[in-house]
Amino acid sequence: MQPISAEQREKAFAGSKKAEVIERQRLPVRYHVEDFQVEDRPRRFLEAFAAILKHTNYRVALDHYIRISAKCARCSVACQVYEATGDAHDVPCYRSELLLSVYRRHFTMSGVLRGRLLGDPGLTDEKVQEMAASYYDCTACRRCHFECPMGVDHALITHLSRYILSEIGIAPRALVVSTREQLIGKSGNTSAVPVPALLDSLEFLSEEMKEQLGIDIPFPVDQEGAEYLFLPAVSDYIMEADTLMGNAAVFRATGDSWTIGTGYFDGINYGLFYSDQVLEHVLEKIRAEAGRLKVKKLLMGECGHASRVAKYFYPAFCGGRSAIPVLNIMEYTHQAWKQGRLKLKAGTITETVTYHDPCNIARPGWIVQQPRELLKAFCSNFVEMTPNGRNNICCGGGSGTVSIDEIRPYRTTVGGRAKAEQIRATGAKYCVAPCANCKKQLRELVEDNQIDCQIVGLHDLLYKAIIFD
Amino acid sequence: MDFWIQFGRGPLFALAFSLMVLGLARIVLLTLVGIVEAYRKSWDRIVNWKEVRRQTFHWLFPVGRLWRSRPVYSTLSMLFHVGLLLVPLFAAAHVLLWRRSVGFAWKAMPQTPTDVLTIIVLVAGTGLLLGRATSAAARSISRPQEYFWPVLLLIPFATGFACSHAALSAKTYQALMLLHVYAAALILVLIPFTKIAHCVLTPLSQIVTAVAWKFPPGAGDRVAATLGYADCPSWLPKARLTKAGHVPAPATGSTTTARQEIPLAKQEVTAQ
Numbered sequence: 017m018q019p020i021s022a023e024q025r026e027k028a029f030a031g032s033k034k035a036e037v038i039e040r041q042r043l044p045v046r047y048h049v050e051d052f053q054v055e056d057r058p059r060r061f062l063e064a065f066a067a068i069l070k071h072t073n074y075r076v077a078l079d080h081y082i083r084i085s086a087k088c089a090r091c092s093v094a095c096q097v098y099e100a101t102g103d104a105h106d107v108p109c110y111r112s113e114l115l116l117s118v119y120r121r122h123f124t125m126s127g128v129l130r131g132r133l134l135g136d137p138g139l140t141d142e143k144v145q146e147m148a149a150s151y152y153d154c155t156a157c158r159r160c161h162f163e164c165p166m167g168v169d170h171a172l173i174t175h176l177s178r179y180i181l182s183e184i185g186i187a188p189r190a191l192v193v194s195t196r197e198q199l200i201g202k203s204g205n206t207s208a209v210p211v212p213a214l215l216d217s218l219e220f221l222s223e224e225m226k227e228q229l230g231i232d233i234p235f236p237v238d239q240e241g242a243e244y245l246f247l248p249a250v251s252d253y254i255m256e257a258d259t260l261m262g263n264a265a266v267f268r269a270t271g272d273s274w275t276i277g278t279g280y281f282d283g284i285n286y287g288l289f290y291s292d293q294v295l296e297h298v299l300e301k302i303r304a305e306a307g308r309l310k311v312k313k314l315l316m317g318e319c320g321h322a323s324r325v326a327k328y329f330y331p332a333f334c335g336g337r338s339a340i341p342v343l344n345i346m347e348y349t350h351q352a353w354k355q356g357r358l359k360l361k362a363g364t365i366t367e368t369v370t371y372h373d374p375c376n377i378a379r380p381g382w383i384v385q386q387p388r389e390l391l392k393a394f395c396s397n398f399v400e401m402t403p404n405g406r407n408n409i410c411c412g413g414g415s416g417t418v419s420i421d422e423i424r425p426y427r428t429t430v431g432g433r434a435k436a437e438q439i440r441a442t443g444a445k446y447c448v449a450p451c452a453n454c455k456k457q458l459r460e461l462v463e464d465n466q467i468d469c470q471i472v473g474l475h476d477l478l479y480k481a482i483i484f485d
Numbered sequence: 486m487d488f489w490i491q492f493g494r495g496p497l498f499a500l501a502f503s504l505m506v507l508g509l510a511r512i513v514l515l516t517l518v519g520i521v522e523a524y525r526k527s528w529d530r531i532v533n534w535k536e537v538r539r540q541t542f543h544w545l546f547p548v549g550r551l552w553r554s555r556p557v558y559s560t561l562s563m564l565f566h567v568g569l570l571l572v573p574l575f576a577a578a579h580v581l582l583w584r585r586s587v588g589f590a591w592k593a594m595p596q597t598p599t600d601v602l603t604i605i606v607l608v609a610g611t612g613l614l615l616g617r618a619t620s621a622a623a624r625s626i627s628r629p630q631e632y633f634w635p636v637l638l639l640i641p642f643a644t645g646f647a648c649s650h651a652a653l654s655a656k657t658y659q660a661l662m663l664l665h666v667y668a669a670a671l672i673l674v675l676i677p678f679t680k681i682a683h684c685v686l687t688p689l690s691q692i693v694t695a696v697a698w699k700f701p702p703g704a705g706d707r708v709a710a711t712l713g714y715a716d717c718p719s720w721l722p723k724a725r726l727t728k729a730g731h732v733p734a735p736a737t738g739s740t741t742t743a744r745q746e747i748p749l750a751k752q753e754v755t756a757q
Contacts, residue, residue, distance in 0.1 A: 089622040167540065182719045
């Protein structure tokens with residue numbers, strides 16, 4: 017595929033930020049950042065880096081990567097951002113080297129000695145600025161990890177770099193503001209949904225389903241001792257009514273006990289995208305709610321990063337092997353369908369349907385086949401994108417960049433270009449994207465690229481196919 | 486010159502080889518210790534061993550994966566590696582030297598396969614160098630050592646090939662052999678300190694990455710505390726400013742600030 021044209025490039029890289037802001041913050045990045053201390057950033061960066069190395073596990077990986085990285089450039093072929101821009105600065109290995117070179121220069125004996133001998137000044141403010149821009153161009157989809165013969169995980173480097181940057185005040189305002197509301201705000205969730213509004217919308221959804229199907233499908237709230245605590249991305253309560261109705265309908269069909277907790281009902285965890293501290297504090301909120309309601313399992317909604325965080329980080333912060341199990345709603349639905357507790361009407365959807373794998377749940381090989389088997393059970397015309405499954409291409413809005421509205425032209429022109437072509441090639445009427453993040457990005461993508469395709473969640477379609485006893 | 490060749494084959498080789506073994510043992514040990522430490526620090530002891538094993542073996546024997554990206558380069562690279570491992574270990578002259586010096590050795594490879602493999606290494610190595618130089622993506626991430634290594638590695642192969650064929654080295658045998666022996670010694674010494682260390686580190690890559698994603702509980706809070714922001718986490722950047730008694734300065738032309746003007750984050754707190 018050829019890189020984007022000059023015209024597209026201009027559109028994608030046009031910043032919406034005022035020049036005076038960029039100058040004041042000395043930060044030529046496309047996303048908005050809250051004002052913070054600008055002076056002496058390199059030294060503060062190194063301090064934060066040192067503190068992080070001291071308390072976390074990144075050191076073993078950095079040591080390994082600086083020894084092993086062979087610079088073969090195979091990762092360039094796996095990166096949808098590089099494919100679109102053709103800019104050497106977007107090669108994953110180049111991006112990682114930005115941080116690895118700082119590590120080598122300032123945190124290894126040979127680097128420090130060589131720096132002294134050659135009079136190398138070390139980290140400069142320009143380099144901090146370059147990192148601030150570069151690490152938010154990467155969508156941390158981890159596709160390049162599969163192509164690295166040396167096993168370097170560039171997404172780990174992206175995560176770490178963003179963490180360090182956030183400790184010196186450089187993080188997208190969109191993420192910081194949401195996190196602040198979630199952790200210390202009045203509503204306690206990223207979309208600032210108050211509990212009464214939540215209850216209202218649940219009631220409305222129940223009425224809606226009663227009207228459509230003629231049966232009572234409740235949304236149990238604060239049920240102590242329920243089997244599952246349901247945690248979708250909180251934005252689903254506002255934007256994804258169909259998905260939620262599908263979720264509730266599945267439980268109505270299986271008869272299992274589940275609950276939504278009014279104490280905490282948000283699965284979103286932006287910590288994965290920029291801060292380990294946020295990651296842990298949000299998971300603690302989930303643990304507290306799970307403890308309050310004495311649930312036996314966590315059930316994550318259709319959201320890639322929320323599911324990955326809960327599945328792979330909940331044990332790390334909330335009790336190790338004794339932590340309660342985490343399931344994704346698609347896993348649950350698939351199990352119920354396999355066990356015959358959920359019946360789906362074959363051929364309910366006759367239009368062409370395709371499936372987009374959210375990176376966070378597909379890349380580890382966790383949820384790949386389950387949704388496909390479900391879709392094939394009730395869609396008569398299911399087509400695959402190529403590549404798909406574990407080797408899928410990112411929607412282009414991964415790692416929280418989808419929440420940054422000011423970079424939409426970039427996301428839909430550069431980050432999502434490969435995905436847009438994939439969707440177009442399938443000619444599908446519906447593209448199933450079981451992830452709040454992917455859904456938003458893909459909707460903007462098909463709109464900006466004039467593709468006639470409707471982006472839906474898995475349970476949106478499944479809802480129509482459930483046979484109630 | 487004979488003396489220097491003998492010296493290179495004997496004591497110098499022994500020294501270079503020992504340094505390589507010790508150097509590689511050191512980094513393997515350091516990595517293993519790092520893995521265990523990281524694993525112990527986190528509460529999360531759940532490692533997907535099946536996945537780690539699968540990825541590790543796939544990359545040790547990458548035949549099925551080559552075609553996914555940069556296929557020509559990747560195939561050349563694999564052929565290059567095969568020759569690189571087999572020829573030095575199984576060339577008849579090397580096995581003979583080994584037997585003479587330590588009293589035991591393994592079965593040597595016949596001359597024809599050795600020659601074929603050597604030619605493969607020479608061709609593939611040159612191809613890799615050209616592949617790197619002609620690809621914009623590869624060029625952008627290449628350090629000087631990326632160009633230096635293939636050239637250095639090809640020297641012993643080219644000279645070794647010439648030396649094992651009298652017709653090619655009738656008059657220059659000694660000079661070529663000298664180059665062969667000393668280049669090889671240099672390679673051995675450099676291995677543990679450069680990217681060639683991947684010869685022993687590759688099998689550990691997947692597990693290193695797996696444990697690095699295991700975050701220790703409380704680390705985020707401890708990082709903030711170390712930086713002097715125990716009660717001002719990063720999602721409250723404004724509070725951090727107030728705490729330091731610092732307001733963002735208006736834009737000025739200067740990009741450097743004298744070091745003493747802004748105290749260390751830690752000192753800011755203790756000073757208050």
